[in-house]
Amino acid sequence: MGMNLARLEDGEEFTCSNGYWNLILDSAKKEGWKPLGTTKYDEAMKKDTTWNSSDYHSNNGQVVNDEDAYQLSKSLKQYLSKEKENIAHDEHDIIAQFIEWLKIDDEVDDGIDYYPGFEIY
Numbered sequence: 001m002g003m004n005l006a007r008l009e010d011g012e013e014f015t016c017s018n019g020y021w022n023l024i025l026d027s028a029k030k031e032g033w034k035p036l037g038t039t040k041y042d043e044a045m046k047k048d049t050t051w052n053s054s055d056y057h058s059n060n061g062q063v064v065n066d067e068d069a070y071q072l073s074k075s076l077k078q079y080l081s082k083e084k085e086n087i088a089h090d091e092h093d094i095i096a097q098f099i100e101w102l103k104i105d106d107e108v109d110d111g112i113d114y115y116p117g118f119e120i121y
Helices: 019-032 064-082 089-102
Strands: 004-007 015-016 063-066 118-120
Touching: 004 019, 004 089, 015 019, 015 089, 019 064, 019 089, 063 064, 064 089
Parallel strands: none
Antiparallel strands: 004 015, 004 118, 063 118
C-alpha cells in the first residue's frame, strides 16, 4: 500500500510508498512544520465533525489545505538545504519531487507560486 495524493487545483497526482510519506512528514517536522490538520468532507461536501484532523496517514479522502501545503513545502526546502550532504540520494529525490508537485507554477509572472493543497485518497 502506498500514499496517493491529488492536488486540489488540477487533480495532478503524486504517489509514494508509506515509508517515503513518513520520511516527507518527519523531515518537514524536523524543520519546524506544524501540521494544521486535515479536513474530511462527507458526500454533501459538509465537514465531517467526527474526523481526526491529525490523520495524515490514512487514504480516506482527507484534505490538506493550501496554507498547510505551503508550510510543508517551506520546511522541506529548508530540510533539503541543511541535510543535502547527509541524506540518501533516493530520499533527496523523493522529497524534491514532492516539493515540486506541491506547487502550481506562477502563470501570472508575479513571482508567487501557488500551493493549492491536496487530497489524500
